[in-house]
Amino acid sequence: MFESKESRTELKSLGEFKLIDEITSSFKLENKSSIYGVGDDCAVLSYPDKKILVSTDLLVEGVHFDMVYTPLMHLGYKAATVNFSDIYAMNGKPKQITVGIAVSNRFSAEAIKEIYSGIEQACKNYHVDLVGGDTTSSLGGLFISVTVIGEAENDKSIVYRNGAKTNDLICVSGNLGASYMGLMILEREKTTWQANPNMQPDLAGNEYLLQRFLRPEARFDIHEILKAKKIVPTAMIDISDGLASELNHICSQSKKGCNVYEDKIPIDPETILVAEEFNINPITAAFNGGEDYELLFTIDQKDYEAVKDIPQISIIGHITDNEKEMSLITHDNVVVELKAQGWDSFRN
């Protein structure tokens, strides 16, 4: 569906070292913790007065993304931002990434550069340095591995999943389910296009949902907002597998339960509209859709006044003593047991 009309340089003719040179020459280091980047056996970093956060992710063609509707630049951008999101989910700031890419020969050197240009854009937007990586061939398919390194101010500022206390308020940033509806639209247009390759995909009017899926942002702002209000969440996680799955992680690791309220779940009007088109309950998209990369966190009740009027944050429920019991209270006051379906690549 998305085709690049650029010229094609075979990977064979360029070779690995030349390719890496061409790609990395435009990356500049901007963090003082980045002492030395690409070009030796290792990158060199320095974090004398901070704690260091590290997270790793693998993105696999056909499992995590579909090349039919994924522009390579967006793919690079997303591979970076979803990893940044893991650092924000610990209340830290991303500072460096390393990227490993394995591609088959059906990809050109230009294709790899497009992925890297997306990574570069994300690095610029989030002030993160690319400090290392590995580019190699695969017998089939495209694989991207990203490791992100970030900083936390100190021990006390780091927020784990396991710190939620009974009666803590459950908060979520932004809105949920939009990314999943973006995916639904792309899958629909793919089916249409496969039936008739002359058809142009009909994506107009749904730019917001598509952007949420194809080129998601990480919530760097929540870290700043909470810091300004002197709030340290008691537990936090980012929403990659869907609200239900992430609530389950916080509850089970904190040995607690939760009550959440259907009418408090933030859902964008566009998500509701498109969900209706697809005959999907928007609340299902919010709970089980995933890939929202919003932050789910719990705060002490004393912080209620400081949080309640922040437009980027919704309070959706509270933590209970009932270990592992997760309840959804519906519009009409019916209590439903919440099950984390989430997303498991081995089951999909």
Place this chain on the structure above:
Amino acid sequence: MFESKESRTELKSLGEFKLIDEITSSFKLENKSSIYGVGDDCAVLSYPDKKILVSTDLLVEGVHFDMVYTPLMHLGYKAATVNFSDIYAMNGKPKQITVGIAVSNRFSAEAIKEIYSGIEQACKNYHVDLVGGDTTSSLGGLFISVTVIGEAENDKSIVYRNGAKTNDLICVSGNLGASYMGLMILEREKTTWQANPNMQPDLAGNEYLLQRFLRPEARFDIHEILKAKKIVPTAMIDISDGLASELNHICSQSKKGCNVYEDKIPIDPETILVAEEFNINPITAAFNGGEDYELLFTIDQKDYEAVKDIPQISIIGHITDNEKEMSLITHDNVVVELKAQGWDSFRN
């Protein structure tokens, strides 16, 4: 050729979270820089008084390893040690790794656990903590991505590739070419086995060469030896692509040339014997074979006395002023221009 007779648990039936729990429960953190390991969005590390070294590698089935003759436990061990080697090549010590594994459904949960048991063994032997990772499915093939994090005492102890000075002595640890001859033996037995699957592979007597290829060690001892002798190399790299390629990296990044002497290149007698069987010049195996994971480094002439009697280290030549000119002086005193063929996954 190598078959496991273990019971088979389908990945589907176990699921990602359960699998990760089962795998990581046996890993214990032993470094004080590892504050928090697997189980949250990020690992948490602390390096208040050290510089931090970071390196990333991708290992791809069919490109970097052949499942026909690669025992999964060795594969895990090697995936870890070749990354540790990158840290030693900067004169540092590896402390943490993160591992990403993507597998198709033809692999069982036991297969993934076998890979991890190799990683665990390597982590134990080198006192490295596994602090994070990602396990996911692929549409085909096995992909392993490893990021290793290590420490350097301080700025001055870090050894880059670009510090070689004219007249510096060129040193190499251990011996070269053995891994390549191990690969040759495995390829020969694979061909025989493919022609007649009832034939048992004939690997007896070549355990050393096979171990060098299948389950290489990283040279942790060189770091200790040099430290004890108060020697800081002027440049260093580990030999993954072959001596010629690594000499080329040091010379081109240092803007120097080199003379190396054929009769000084350390080659094990078993390598020479098997190379003759295969009608390969052992010096070719040493220069272009690769995967030795020995350390190649340069030292100031003043350190000659301190180095000359260390059994683990050979002095093989010296650095010259002639930028990028790399010469091999043969047994019979002929000067041959050295070309770095090295290894490029896009060209092989």
